[in-house]
Amino acid sequence: MRQSPVLSLAAVGTVAVALALLAFFAIAVLNVQQLTASWGENLAIVAYLDEVPEEAKLKRWVKEIEAYPEVGSVTFVSRAQAFERFRKRLGDDADLVEGLGVEVLPASLEISLAEDHLSEVTVTGLVERLRRDSRFDDLQYGQGWLEKLEAFLLLLRISGSALGGFLVFAALVIVSNTIKLTLYARQDELEAMAMVGGTSLFIKLPYLIEGTLQGVIGGLTALGLSFLVFELILQESLGSLLLITGIDTIHFLPSTWQLFLIACGGLIGLLGSLFALRKFVRYGSA
Amino acid sequence: MVQFFNVSKAYQRDLNALSDINLKVAKGEFVYLTGPSGAGKSTLLKLLYCAERPTRGQILVNGRNITRFGSSRIPLLRRNLGIVFQDFKLLTRRTVYENVSFPLEVQGRKRFEISKKVYQTLKNVGLEHRLNHYPLQLSGGEQQRVAVARALVVDPLVLLADEPTGNLDPEVTLDIMELFKGANARGTTILMATHDRGLIHQFPRRVITLEAGQIATDDLPLVDGFADSM
Ligand SMILES: Nc1ncnc2c1ncn2[C@@H]1O[C@H](COP(=O)(O)OP(=O)(O)OP(=O)(O)O)[C@@H](O)[C@H]1O
Ligand SMILES: [Mg+2]
Numbered sequence: 001m002r003q004s005p006v007l008s009l010a011a012v013g014t015v016a017v018a019l020a021l022l023a024f025f026a027i028a029v030l031n032v033q034q035l036t037a038s039w040g041e042n043l044a045i046v047a048y049l050d051e052v053p054e055e056a057k058l059k060r061w062v063k064e065i066e067a068y069p070e071v072g073s074v075t076f077v078s079r080a081q082a083f084e085r086f087r088k089r090l091g092d093d094a095d096l097v098e099g100l101g102v103e104v105l106p107a108s109l110e111i112s113l114a115e116d117h118l119s120e121v122t123v124t125g126l127v128e129r130l131r132r133d134s135r136f137d138d139l140q141y142g143q144g145w146l147e148k149l150e151a152f153l154l155l156l157r158i159s160g161s162a163l164g165g166f167l168v169f170a171a172l173v174i175v176s177n178t179i180k181l182t183l184y185a186r187q188d189e190l191e192a193m194a195m196v197g198g199t200s201l202f203i204k205l206p207y208l209i210e211g212t213l214q215g216v217i218g219g220l221t222a223l224g225l226s227f228l229v230f231e232l233i234l235q236e237s238l239g240s241l242l243l244i245t246g247i248d249t250i251h252f253l254p255s256t257w258q259l260f261l262i263a264c265g266g267l268i269g270l271l272g273s274l275f276a277l278r279k280f281v282r283y284g285s286a
Numbered sequence: 287m288v289q290f291f292n293v294s295k296a297y298q299r300d301l302n303a304l305s306d307i308n309l310k311v312a313k314g315e316f317v318y319l320t321g322p323s324g325a326g327k328s329t330l331l332k333l334l335y336c337a338e339r340p341t342r343g344q345i346l347v348n349g350r351n352i353t354r355f356g357s358s359r360i361p362l363l364r365r366n367l368g369i370v371f372q373d374f375k376l377l378t379r380r381t382v383y384e385n386v387s388f389p390l391e392v393q394g395r396k397r398f399e400i401s402k403k404v405y406q407t408l409k410n411v412g413l414e415h416r417l418n419h420y421p422l423q424l425s426g427g428e429q430q431r432v433a434v435a436r437a438l439v440v441d442p443l444v445l446l447a448d449e450p451t452g453n454l455d456p457e458v459t460l461d462i463m464e465l466f467k468g469a470n471a472r473g474t475t476i477l478m479a480t481h482d483r484g485l486i487h488q489f490p491r492r493v494i495t496l497e498a499g500q501i502a503t504d505d506l507p508l509v510d511g512f513a514d515s516m
Binding site: 199 | 335357361362363369371376377392440
């Protein structure tokens with residue numbers, strides 16, 4: 001059963017590197033995704049009102065819009081409230097608005113999106129609908145940034161999957177080849193086993209187990225490696241990057257993903273050795 | 287026990303290693319396959335343990351048509367056969383004991399049954415004191431006796447031996463022949479390929495001579511002065 005240690009190390013190493021890379025991308029994607037969610041919470045469409053209707057009518061409007069499935073909540077901001085906010089935001093320069101009446105700012109409805117409808121598509125859809133409504137003078141929303149963030153996420157996912165997929169494939173080939181090299185060295189033995197009635201499963205099983213084990217060890221190494229890189233580098237750099245955007249904690253992979261990573265390693269090992277064994281233990285040539 | 291019906295085998299197109307072989311070996315028979323190098327002796331044996339497939343014709347072993355056996359049934363067929371190769375084909379990373387027990391383990395026999403049987407068989411070939419040696423620590427003759435033990439440990443229906451004494455000195459050859467005769471006496475059908483005319487003379491049995499892939503002669507033993515009693 002014993003393989004050359006260098007070969008085993010190569011197999012475990014490539015599985016580890018491939019999966020660690022996938023893990024990095026997953027960490028980045030998951031955290032940026034978290035960003036979309038938190039930004040989305042603050043995402044509101046502001047519908048400016050031409051004229052402020054009487055209270056009962058206003059309540060009806062609010063109810064009406066809140067009934068849209070993609071809408072989370074609707075808040076009325078009166079001219080006075082808007083003015084007050086504006087002044088606060090100006091801070092030290094508040095005297096700039098001195099002498100101006102509350103009527104300079106329009107009243108508005110702030111419409112926030114429901115949690116599970118945070119996407120560019122629903123926002124534009126909702127805006128379209130509100131635009132057709134003559135009651136609202138002007139609409140403002142964070143058009144553009146969401147689109148950009150989503151495009152960035154997509155890019156991250158695609159490049160991560162492509163690179164990860166390529167590396168996983170490379171790992172498969174390398175695992176398969178290390179097992180194959182071992183098998184070449186054992187060819188006579190495999191043949192001898194087949195000659196005295198060993199079924200192919202009986203003969204292959206130790207090699208399948210060995211391959212799977214290598215994969216699992218590779219997966220564990222990848223997990224350790226990515227955790228180390230996460231702790232030492234990623235948390236700092238990605239953290240400071242995302243901090244600007246209002247996210248204060250960067251998360252490592254959730255435990256299901258960690259298990260998935262290890263399982264992936266095992267699967268790579270199993271498939272790699274299955275692939276290698278396909279050519280061996282045939283009953284033909286003796 | 288073994289029957290060939292119009293069997294031909296061509297490794298390459300239009301080049302028959304065996305042509306139109308018809309042959310019947312009854313249960314309990316001891317048959318020599320002889321003939322010049324390249325006549326097709328090994329090929330005939332390989333067809334019997336499904337290492338090669340016939341190009342034409344049908345082969346029966348123990349009443350079963352093995353011609354179309356797939357990879358799931360071949361191991362089962364081989365468990366009923368004992369095969370002895372000229373180059374032994376022992377598992378070099380396993381001890382003598384493990385080599386001989388392997389065919390029984392493959393069959394899923396019980397551990398205590400295996401150890402009893404293996405010990406007994408190794409005793410029969412005179413190697414019970416070499417249980418824990420590795421094949422490469424043994425002489426050629428001893429290795430061949432391990433191979434014979436591995437073939438006989440399963441009490442095979444048919445023993446196929448391809449020049450089992452090819453590289454061995456006359457004394458060891460006699461030992462091996464005694465083992466074969468013993469197995470034959472216990473009911474195992476034996477097909478043995480050999481060049482050794484002297485051996486055939488010394489232990490006369492049915493002799494099938496192949497020439498260029500065809501059966502040239504098929505003789506029952508002459509009962510003469512050299513004949514071992516049948
Ligand atoms: N795997 C193979 N591929 C192609 N031709 C083969 C193969 N095995 C055997 N042959 C050919 O088939 C013929 C019969 O070979 P076989 O090995 O059966 O002869 P043999 O009687 O056992 O000879 P020997 O006494 O030298 O062992 C030979 O002409 C040989 O070249
Ligand atoms: Mg031969």
